[in-house]
Amino acid sequence: MKTYAETLDYLYGLAQTGIKMGLDPTRRLLDRLGNPQLKIPTLHIGGTNGKGSTAAFAESILRTAGHRTGLYTSPHLLDYRERIQIGGIPIAPDSVVDLATRVREVAEALEISASFFEVGTAMAFLHFAEQGTGVNIIEVGLGGRLDATNLCRARVSIITSVSRDHTQYLGNELRKIAWEKASIIKEGGTVFAHLEDQGVIDEVEKYAREQSARLFRLGRDFQVEIKTHHPGGSTFDFTDSDHERYEGLEIGLPGLFQASNAALGVAACRELARSGIAVSESDIRKGLASARWPGRMEIIGSQPTLILDCAHNPAGVKSLTDSVRKWFPQRRIHVIFGVMNDKPVDEMLPRIAEWAEQIVLVRVRQDRSMDPETLRHRLAGMNIRVQVIENIGEALQTLIKMALPDDMICITGSIFTVAEAKKHIATHNTHIAGTTVLDNLPFGG
Known part of the structure; x- marks a missing residue:
């Protein structure tokens, strides 16, 4: 493949084969590529709705704090390059061509029939490792347990919400959907979640216990109190599980639900800070205020x-x-x-x-x-x-x-x-x- 247009034709051609559930092809592919997904601290974000906005808030906070961020999200709105960003800047077309070509060659050598999402995920992990990002924010594509992104080693994860979607793959039962999404929680890790249905809460809490992971729930362990909201955004107070309180946090993303997404991002970034990825209150304030995510209200x-x-x-x-x-x-x-x-x-x-x-x-x-x-x-x-x-x-x-x-x-x-x-x-x-x-x-x- 020599041009960006040819590369997109190849990638979108893979999309015609549909969604494939299972991790073995991606695991083999990433292993041959040197397991780039294991080299960089990662925040993994799953859930039904709000994943992209939450990722945007977290990325903006971490970038404001001076970290070289890698952001992988899906689907894109206008251009494939939106999916893979470093420091808030979409990947260059030439880099898409180079990465897709290399991943394709490895997949063919291994005789792996990789899907559109599996190839894209491998491209993102490889790009971030080679470009030396300091922290990656990775959004789940579908579900969680069998999603290609679940091969990352994320000590901190977020579950934004759990409701019915993609039922042909995840089933129609909320408890089962919750289990699929909770499966991004890693052993000994920390997860921040916004859960409302009691059956969903029970399922996620059970999975977290099985993984010896710490679960912090919005509304129980950390709080968001909306002070003002209007079509231009919201102002809210945030209180963390350690009783640290930030008053008057401002976001420019419209939607009554965005304060909750922002709170999840803040809580996760504060947890990353405890592990050495420095983030200050000023970084949180400036990062939230400058975060953008087009196409949502x-x-x-x-x-x-x-x-x-x-x-x-x-x-x-x-x-x-x-x-x-x-x-x-x-x-x-x-x-x-x-x-x-x-x-x-x-x-x-x-x-x-x-x-x-x-x-x-x-x-x-x-x-x-x-x-x-x-x-x-x-x-x-x-x-x-x-x-x-x-x-x-x-x-x-x-x-x-x-x-x-x-x-x-x-x-x-x-x-x-x-x-x-x-x-x-x-x-x-x-x-x-x-x-x-x-x-x-x-x-x-």
Whole structure:
């Protein structure tokens, strides 16, 4: 492979083979590469929702503290390079080409049919080891127990939340899902978790005991108290398990749930500090305030207000609903909704129908995209105006033209839906009432 485009073709070609559960192929691959995943202190982040935001908070804190950070997240929003970052800067295209080529050669020599995610994970670990990062923040791809990232040696881990998603792989029982996600906890390690369901709590606590690991739960062992919240972010007080208290911490990520994600990041960074990865209160304050994570309750326009949110499961839609109802109670809201065909839309659509004036159903440019007409039938009988406009760009332009200045347009249902909307906005130089909405697009759109 000689070019970035050729490399992406190779990687996305691997994605067509689907998701493979199991660690043996990745273990063999990493072993031949010198086990780069074992060389650098690591914070491992799992959970159903909030992993990316929590990783962004932790990375920003650690980078602010002067550490050379490696960040591996998935999926990406606009560009594959977002997945692998050092010091907050996405990997260079030439490095993607080089790493993918080398990992591919090793996989072929071992006769391993590596998946898209397995190759990407090996690339990230190898890149971080060769570039000498001081601490890595690694986000789980799916589940935890059999996820390729679970071969890292993380003494500190986070479980952001546990709810139903990817049930075709993880099952529909919350206790089983909790066990899968708890499996990132390492023997003798420390885990910080935000758990609400009692069955989930029991399962994670049991797993932590079996691993002789310390479990700290948000709400029991460390606390977050939201003082103010608005569409531009939140202010909260944080009290750690040792009773250390930070008042008036500020975050710029919108969403009522983000203070909890930030608190998990703070608690984990303080634990890393106890093991020699220095972090001060000032680093925590500055790192939280500067953290960014596009596509999550992201407001990028006004008159009408335009919000992008990657909610793709019932828990994500609930978080979106709570924030929208709190901040925009009197607004007329139009929703552009595109979703993958493996999602429980019968649990997602009724909640959206409670607060939306109308919903425009679109087809995402993904093989797994659910047919908009199927979605229309699922909305039958709900008290909401429904329209099908298959193209996301056309749907956005239509709503912008008909919306009143005080209206709100919310684009949601999938990260792929949000990505397509962002690309349309960038390439068409979309304006809303004279206000350009390009400011927050990474890579200049």
